[in-house]
Amino acid sequence: SLDRSNRLLQQAQNMIPECSQTNSKGPTQWVQGVAPTHLERGKGSHVWDVDGNEYVDYPMALGPIILGHNYPAVTNAVEQQLRDGTMFSMPHPLQLAVAEQLIDVVPCAEMVRFGKNGSDVTTLAAKLARAYTGREIIATQGYHGWPDVWMGQTSLDRGIPDVVGDLTESFEYNDIESLEQIFTAHPGDVAAIVTTPVNLAEPEDDFVQRMREIADREGAVLIFDEILTGFRFAVGGAQEYFGVTPDVACFAKGMANGFPISAVAGRRDVMQTIEADDVFYSMTYAGDALSLAAANACLSVIREENVTDHIFEQGQTLQRGYNDLAAAYGLDHRTECVGYPPRFSAQFSDETGKPDRLAKSLFMQECLERGVLFSGNHLLSYSHTDSDIDHTLDVYETAMETVADAIDADDIDDRLDGEPIGATLRQRTGEDG
Ligand code: PMP
Known part of the structure; x- marks a missing residue:
């Protein structure tokens, strides 16, 4: 019934x-x-x-x-941590263990910062790119979460000021011309290409590689949203699977077998922008020990087993x-x-x-x-x-x-x-x- x-x-x-x-x-x-x-x-x-x-x-x-x-290795790690406490006034050492695992497996990862949801880290990545390049336009393709920066130019834009949507330009996957047009329309002002490395359709004509080349040519930050592909297409994500390394990548799903944790991982110089006085990123639950314990256990299983x-x-x-x-x-x-x-x-x-x-x-x-x-x-x-x-x-x-x-x-x-x-x-x- x-x-x-x-x-x-x-x-x-x-x-x-x-x-x-x-x-x-x-x-x-x-x-x-x-x-x-x-x-x-x-x-x-x-x-x-x-x-x-x-x-x-x-x-x-x-x-x-x-x-x-309820995968035993993850459940056990979380149960053990639960008895030792969940949130502290300083980082838990598990933060280092998880960062180290990500840096080991993800090709683009030199530094890592955590969040709770995919939207936390995709939005941070876009902000980092803007701060790093001093440019405003985000060229994007794919779904990256509910914040205004991602939804402002879609049909689901009610409640979002037009000015926000105006700074995001969409291109089509497998249509390199549609990406080139954004750079033509905004010379010297595209901060980042933010893209899922792959959707349902396979990349054609080296599309993933060509996004890398355009970002290099234009001095834009290439950001892969690997929230769905991370740890799933390969241990190192779709960037490993396709052999194209972005500057920054975002992870969430698959990282901790369902516990709420996400990560932005990337090149040291871009990631260090978070330390600049006038760039801000913070949240109540980032770094909670339970999700870190889950991530540490989950990543270990993914790395050690097939x-x-x-x-x-x-x-x-x-x-x-x-x-x-x-x-x-x-x-x-x-x-x-x-x-x-x-x-x-x-x-x-x-x-x-x-x-x-x-x-x-x-x-x-x-x-x-x-x-x-x-x-x-x-x-x-x-x-x-x-x-x-x-x-x-x-x-x-x-x-x-x-x-x-x-x-x-x-x-x-x-x-x-x-x-x-x-x-x-x-x-x-x-x-x-
Ligand atoms: N990017 C991708 C590729 C996603 O699949 C999702 C969620 N389905 C998001 C971003 C947004 O993540 P969240 O819903 O955790 O904010």
Whole structure:
């Protein structure tokens, strides 16, 4: 049953705007009435909802849970630190241990500073670049968090003064001309290129390398937002995977297996800008000992075991399996898992190529009813086993068959037992959370 889930959602509607801490983890992303609304326990690759239903988890909190829920090495490190205290009036020595690990594995890292969320460190990185170069314009691509500097030039800009958005210019991934145009329009005033090293599409024509070359030519700081790719594409992040070293990089997800800590890591001269009298960065909880203990343990496991290999292998089996099933059921023009094995997304489109919310909703419903937490996002962990993947592909086959039948019979609506994704509450795309 989903009784408790549905009751909790009703309560949330009175108290919590969007019913969730982030839109991307809220009810708009799911088939309402079929999907649980609250999860309360996880172990390895499995989670349990508030009614006790068990699922194989694929969104994995959208990336932070890189080892698996309640992973023993991390849980033990945190429990031990918990008994010794969580916050102090001076840095805890674990800060040095974690900094050292990051400097060891991340190619661009000479110095490190911590935050709590991704937005803390992406926003710090942009501020550092502006202070370091004495320039104002930020050229950007990809999602970097909720602060005004990132959202001011998007369609989600209400509440943000125009002047803030005017200083951020967007370019398109794999469109080097769109980046060049920003430098042409603002000669000598682009402080930084802030970019996710890769999104779902593969880089074309050495796009990552060419961003590096343009930053060098123009004297701009190259900042990689590795919040999603860090520790996942390679131990040293996408910069290691693609062999292109930025000046500064931002990390969060995957760093501490779900504990709240983020980091900006980069070239010594840029990082030392934080020490300048008139540059300021501070927060209450940066450096809390629990998250540092979690990060220290998590990074050790990632370095000592085949975590990224495992994630690649399991991801590849599942992604290929999905795409093969789509082809077998004649749906390869309607749905595809796109992206890289450590992070891919199942997308659905109608015959005109537009996103197909209904087909995705039906596929999701069939998965949820069979114990697979399917949101489209696949962010595999070290804990996803062969039997998880086998079971999931069986479920995907059933779901694929149902969707193929429903498309043939033109009766997706009739087969949905709940409200399709985004039907009653506004659904946003994007990668927040
Ligand atoms: N950058 C990327 C690539 C992200 O995926 C996210 C969060 N999904 C952010 C930045 C923002 O991080 P946060 O939500 O922790 O502020």
